[in-house]
Amino acid sequence: MANQADSRKxxxxxxxxxxxxxxxxxxxxxxxxxxxxxxxxxxxxxxxAEEPPDLVIxxxxxxxxxxxxxxKRLKETQADIPIVMLTAxxxxxxxxxxxxxxxxxxxxKPFSVLELLARIKALLxxxxxxxxxxxxxxxxxxxxxxxxxxAHKQGKSLELTPREFEILQYLLERKGEVVTRDDLLNRxxxxxxxxxxxxxxxxIATLRKKIEEIPDKPALIITIHGKGYKFL
Numbered sequence: 001m002a003n004q005a006d007s008r009k010x011x012x013x014x015x016x017x018x019x020x021x022x023x024x025x026x027x028x029x030x031x032x033x034x035x036x037x038x039x040x041x042x043x044x045x046x047x048x049a050e051e052p053p054d055l056v057i058x059x060x061x062x063x064x065x066x067x068x069x070x071x072k073r074l075k076e077t078q079a080d081i082p083i084v085m086l087t088a089x090x091x092x093x094x095x096x097x098x099x100x101x102x103x104x105x106x107x108x109k110p111f112s113v114l115e116l117l118a119r120i121k122a123l124l125x126x127x128x129x130x131x132x133x134x135x136x137x138x139x140x141x142x143x144x145x146x147x148x149x150x151a152h153k154q155g156k157s158l159e160l161t162p163r164e165f166e167i168l169q170y171l172l173e174r175k176g177e178v179v180t181r182d183d184l185l186n187r188x189x190x191x192x193x194x195x196x197x198x199x200x201x202x203x204i205a206t207l208r209k210k211i212e213e214i215p216d217k218p219a220l221i222i223t224i225h226g227k228g229y230k231f232l
Contacts, residue, residue, distance in 0.1 A: 008034040012053035014044035041065030059086045075102035082123040100206050102161045164207045171231035180228035
């Protein structure tokens with residue numbers, strides 16, 4: 001039985017609403033996930049260090065250390081760990097801040113449990129793309145090192161998240177072609193039947209702010225209205 005339990009994917013829930021934690025625990029354990037939880041950020045960080053999870057469900061509004069700081073610290077120590085943010089806020093600024101700190105996805109309360117489960121499954125299933133572009137590329141004053149996950153613009157380091165590197169890499173693989181939101185979801189996230197297109201738009205917005213000269217008038221990643229994006 002111990003070996004069977006150890007083979008299950010472990011999910012850490014960091015959420016201060018006890019009823020929500022128990023509801024999520026019930027639904028996750030019913031689908032054979034192993035669940036650990038914490039009601040505040042400090043405890044969540046401790047549990048993540050003691051029992052490294054396969055995925056974290058993270059509320060942004062936590063007592064003590066808030067979710068933004070928790071996300072930042074988790075990514076500093078476990079860069080590849082998928083993080084799904086839970087937020088009661090719908091403002092783009094809050095979402096972008098979380099994604100900029102390294103969160104992989106977000107869902108706004110109140111949410112469908114089935115939708116959250118689909119996102120969790122996709123994040124756990126995803127695999128890194130097999131690159132068909134060089135490990136290091138130069139575009140004007142922009143330098144991207146995909147092997148070491150480093151980026152520079154005008155000689156200054158850019159703080160790109162692992163997910164932003166993956167999006168950029170796929171856009172470069174399809175350079176000059178229209179890449180639909182579904183293409184990105186399927187390739188980068190692994191979603192097959194739940195097209196969460198707002199997730200893509202939020203990530204593209206943060207990526208543009210980092211690599212474009214004028215983010216509101218992008219020259220590298222352009223929007224093809226009604227279809228998706230194209231890397232020029």
